[in-house]
Amino acid sequence: MQPSSRITPEGEDALAALRSHPGGAVLGFDFDGTLAPIVDDPAAARAHPGAAAALAALAPRVRALVVVTGRPAKVAVEYGGFEGIDGLVVLGQYGAERWESGTLSAPEPPPGVAEVRAKLPRVLEASGAPPETYVEDKGRALVVHTRRCAEPQVALDRLRSVMDALAERHGLVVEPGRFVLELRPPGMDKGVALRAFLDETGRPSALVFAGDDLGDLAAFDAVDALREDGVPGLKLCSGSAEVTEVAEHADLVVDGPDGVVAFLETLLPPAS
Numbered sequence: 001m002q003p004s005s006r007i008t009p010e011g012e013d014a015l016a017a018l019r020s021h022p023g024g025a026v027l028g029f030d031f032d033g034t035l036a037p038i039v040d041d042p043a044a045a046r047a048h049p050g051a052a053a054a055l056a057a058l059a060p061r062v063r064a065l066v067v068v069t070g071r072p073a074k075v076a077v078e079y080g081g082f083e084g085i086d087g088l089v090v091l092g093q094y095g096a097e098r099w100e101s102g103t104l105s106a107p108e109p110p111p112g113v114a115e116v117r118a119k120l121p122r123v124l125e126a127s128g129a130p131p132e133t134y135v136e137d138k139g140r141a142l143v144v145h146t147r148r149c150a151e152p153q154v155a156l157d158r159l160r161s162v163m164d165a166l167a168e169r170h171g172l173v174v175e176p177g178r179f180v181l182e183l184r185p186p187g188m189d190k191g192v193a194l195r196a197f198l199d200e201t202g203r204p205s206a207l208v209f210a211g212d213d214l215g216d217l218a219a220f221d222a223v224d225a226l227r228e229d230g231v232p233g234l235k236l237c238s239g240s241a242e243v244t245e246v247a248e249h250a251d252l253v254v255d256g257p258d259g260v261v262a263f264l265e266t267l268l269p270p271a272s
């Protein structure tokens with residue numbers, strides 16, 4: 001995907017507000033697909049080589065930086081190389097967990113997660129899921145991955161109704177993503193998490209959220225809501241051929257994590 005030079009007027013306003021008063025701005029980011037390139041093995045994902053440096057350089061210049069991710073917060077900190085970035089908050093498991101300045105808060109999962117963990121292998125087998133189907137156990141959620149299957153989207157679509165029924169029986173919800181169906185506790189999403197974070201940090205002079213996947217649309221909705229309240233907001237899409245819906249809702253589309261990091265670097269003063 002090529003970077004787009006088109007930006008909406010609302011996005012342009014937010015960018016101008018961000019540049020003129022960065023100290024009051026809040027910048028939010030998804031992790032996988034936005035700060036970290038997508039790879040086949042979720043355990044092999046790592047942030048773009050320029051991501052941590054760009055965030056560390058931005059941290060003292062803005063009011064707050066927040067990563068809002070489906071990953072456990074500790075995993076995002078490790079895979080992102082974020083340890084030691086003062087002022088960066090990581091909200092993991094869609095906002096249920098929080099990491100800040102080396103301190104992690106992670107509540108116990110509800111019992112439905114253990115119930116689904118016990119049943120999932122048999123349910124997948126009974127559904128005829130291809131052998132390449134992979135389950136990632138995140139402690140508070142279980143993620144069924146089909147990226148390694150010969151026809152990942154077909155495999156995912158075939159599993160959808162079975163996963164919906166399994167999640168519902170155990171008080172969980174299904175969060176769909178890039179060749180994943182995640183069974184997780186309800187009640188949190190990236191929009192709820194971002195709004196709660198903004199309630200803490202105060203009304204920003206500008207708000208940016210960058211994402212690539214369906215779960216990021218809730219955070220885009222939060223940006224829209226703030227915009228209606230007069231806060232300049234930019235919805236930045238880390239574009240991919242896999243998900244087009246996020247680009248449709250964005251003010252600016254860049255070329256994956258390379259483009260996101262290049263965007264962040266434009267916010268920094270030129271090196272002297």
Ligand SMILES: O=P(O)(O)OC[C@H]1O[C@H](O[C@H]2O[C@H](CO)[C@@H](O)[C@H](O)[C@H]2O)[C@H](O)[C@@H](O)[C@@H]1O
Nearest residue numbers: 031032038039040042045069070071147178180
């Ligand atoms: O909210 P995010 O930070 O985007 O996390 C969402 C899910 O991302 C991960 O899966 C995605 O990245 C994998 C590694 O690149 C890739 O193999 C997979 O196809 C993608 O969907 C992660 O594994 C999940 O646990 C997260 O929920």
